Amino acid sequence: MTTREDSIAILRKIGVTPSPQRTAIYHFLRTHAIHPTAETIFAAVRLEQPSLSLTTVYNTLKLLVEKRAVREIIIEGSELRYDADMTEHGHFKCLHCGDVYDLFPPDGVPLVPSVPGLPDDFVLKEIQLCCRGYCPKDACRAAICAARN
Amino acid sequence: MTTREDSIAILRKIGVTPSPQRTAIYHFLRTHAIHPTAETIFAAVRLEQPSLSLTTVYNTLKLLVEKRAVREIIIEGSELRYDADMTEHGHFKCLHCGDVYDLFPPDGVPLVPSVPGLPDDFVLKEIQLCCRGYCPKDACRAAICAARN
DNA sequence: ATTCTTGCAAATCATTTGCACTTTA
């Protein structure tokens, strides 16, 4: 489940005091798998916590990333996005509509089975896979031809 | 070869007027596979062109990316890096020393053989693969244990 | 002479920092 209680329990487990702000931010991330930016999180959580500051959003995100409860993902330069789903998965960004999709490999299949060209003496800790292309929406399919210029 | 003449010829071929600034920027990228930031390029090219402005570096990079002569790569958030090598390859960043390595798959092996979890009706245009871990340098290997905290 | 290219200065956007205030243990 993904109740607020669960989110609080996880925060406690990782040694983060579940203040109202932190709880709201983390719970928002857990219930909205939309890879939000700090700004998006701020706008959303502010609705229930009008006194919330952007600084607190940044502080909390930094803390959660350090505690490995949240992952920073890079989909395009210049802004970081956040994801509370720590299972291994990649991302796909539609070049037309801009939507970002999660790519979950089927059970038992690693996201990247092996990294071609990585020498044996390198120690791999994490993989970021981000693909770009066109999603199946009609408008986006139509844009494929237009992009061939 | 990677002579200045070659760089100029490529710029001509893609319809970019090879001004001294553009030529110097593009040639720097072609001869320094170090994934430089705009700032790094600026500092380097400025040595031979003291009047060069950072704006011109950004303008030129944007133009070269549009013309697909250069690729924007994202290795960590907050800054874009540039790469004139358009062959398919990934990157590996050492979490200890910060060095970025290219990952060239052996001949005939695709960088990512298939993307697990990508539905058939998505059209794939490009893949960015960025790995993190520890490189084989002694100091970096030693840092692996320290990181287990 | 018109268009392209450059470069300065100012603007913008995401993020961080310094510090004072508030809350909590």
Added chain:
DNA sequence: TAAAGTGCAAATGATTTGCAAGAAT
């Protein structure tokens, strides 16, 4: 009441934009 957490305002860093001056066709 000491420590932790929050939030405002200012600072920073990367990039973009507006615009005037210079170079090229």
